[in-house]
Amino acid sequence: MSEKLAVPMSRIQHITTFYKTFSLTPKGRHEVHVCVGTACHVRGAQNILDTVEEVTGVKPGETDPDLNFSVETVSCLGCCALGPVMVVDGEYHGNVEQAETAKVLKDCACSQEQ
Numbered sequence: 001m002s003e004k005l006a007v008p009m010s011r012i013q014h015i016t017t018f019y020k021t022f023s024l025t026p027k028g029r030h031e032v033h034v035c036v037g038t039a040c041h042v043r044g045a046q047n048i049l050d051t052v053e054e055v056t057g058v059k060p061g062e063t064d065p066d067l068n069f070s071v072e073t074v075s076c077l078g079c080c081a082l083g084p085v086m087v088v089d090g091e092y093h094g095n096v097e098q099a100e101t102a103k104v105l106k107d108c109a110c111s112q113e114q
């Protein structure tokens with residue numbers, strides 16, 4: 001890319017490591033974002049995060065070896081009134097509880113098996 005665009009490699013690395021949207025490691029088929037901002041935290045975000053880790057086996061900032069799930073925490077998704085909030089593959093789940101979290105993630109896992 002550096003050669004093709006005639007841009008120094010250092011500049012490309014700067015951009016790819018600065019923006020969270022870019023990743024230098026492969027991501028899972030399903031991306032899970034759990035908000036741990038203040039509003040979500042006081043409404044039980046840690047329980048949601050624990051359930052995500054329990055169901056997927058993936059800790060925040062990691063991807064499982066089979067590339068099924070990538071899990072990230074975010075500071076705020078801009079919909080604090082819906083907290084705790086989780087986003088799975090771009091779909092927002094507000095006021096989520098542990099049982100719903102597990103169901104959403106298991107449905108993801110099942111949909112890729114079909």
Ligand code: FES
Pocket residue numbers: 035036037038039040041075076077078079080081083085
């Ligand atoms: S703190 Fe979670 S959406 Fe704002």
